[in-house]
Amino acid sequence: MEKLNFNKTRFLKVAAGINDLPPQDRPEIVLSGKSNVGKSSLINALGNNRKLAKVSQTPGKTRQIIYFDVDDRLLIADLPGYGYSGASHEKTAEFSALCDNYFKSGRAFRLVLCLIDIRHEPSVSDIAMIEYLNNANIPYFCVFTKCDKLSRAQTAKQIDMMAHYLDFCEDAHVFAVSAQNQAGISDLRDAIADAVSK
Ligand SMILES: Nc1nc2c(ncn2[C@@H]2O[C@H](COP(=O)(O)OP(=O)(O)OP(=O)(O)O)[C@@H](O)[C@H]2O)c(=O)[nH]1
Ligand SMILES: [Mg+2]
Structure with a gap:
């Protein structure tokens, strides 16, 4: 089959519930991570188009599933960021309910990209x-974002530190991107294409 063309990424719809x-x-595939971690920016980087997803200085911008x-071969769901402390308690509860329901909806997730700064x-x-994700046996990649902020050596050191906290499952792939x-974006595209073609 022909290679998945990420340049043909387009907005599909906003799902309110x-x-x-x-x-x-x-x-x-699903993008998950804290608010402001760079989910929308990653979609734009993957799709090679800055206008796809709204990037914002204000955390908590994405409130629905986008x-x-x-x-025409892959769906990417951009989840609302979790754990944004600036949002009202009510709003936060609403976001996390949406994410919980989404994960429990019985939909088939080929892959979750877990973004961590x-x-x-x-x-x-x-x-x-x-x-x-480990318990639910959902395949995931750990994607460390904003790597331009650190040197290569610092990035490697941080990933070692993360491994200390995060119990990555054996075949979880780890990416460092900016x-x-x-x-790291091109490698990530290839790995996504690979994972969804299986
Ligand atoms: N230096 C740097 N900044 C980044 C990178 N990715 C995102 N940012 C910045 O981080 C901020 C948040 O980015 P978004 O892509 O909007 O983050 P998000 O996870 O979609 O945020 P919510 O929609 O609020 O959950 C923006 O100011 C981006 O410019 C990156 O790779 N490097
Ligand atoms: Mg966003």
């Missing part, structure tokens, strides 16, 4: 997410 998800007529389509220690929610300078 669990009853509003698009039909699963192709593999679906769907993108890649090459390379500069910070993993949050309780990051650790909980990895544990959840949406800003495109580091």
Whole structure:
């Protein structure tokens, strides 16, 4: 089959709730991570188009599940960021309910990209997410974002530190990327294409 063309990434729809998800007529991958970790920026980097997903200085911008389509062959779901402390308690509860329902909806997830900021220690929610995916046997990649902020040596050191906190399952792939300078993006595209073609 021809290689998945990430340049053909387009916005598909906004799903306000669990009853509003698009039909699963192709593999679906999910972007998950703390608010502000760089989920929207990563979609733009993968799709090579800065206008695909809204990037914001204000955390908590993405409040619904936003769907993108890649090459008419793959769905990417951009989940609302978890654990944003600036949002009202009510709003936070609403986001996490949406994510919980989504993961429990019985949809088939080909792959989850767990985004974690390379500069910070993993949050309780990051650790909980990895544990959840391990237990649910959902394949995932750990994607460390904003690597342009650190040197290569610092990046490697941080990943070692993360491994201390995060119980990566044996075949979880680990990526260090930057949406800003495109580091690691092409490798990540290849690995996604590979994972969804199986
Ligand atoms: N230096 C650097 N900054 C980044 C990178 N990716 C994202 N950012 C910045 O981080 C901030 C948040 O990025 P978003 O892509 O909007 O993050 P998000 O995870 O979609 O945030 P929510 O939608 O609020 O959950 C923005 O100011 C981005 O410019 C990166 O690779 N390097
Ligand atoms: Mg976003």
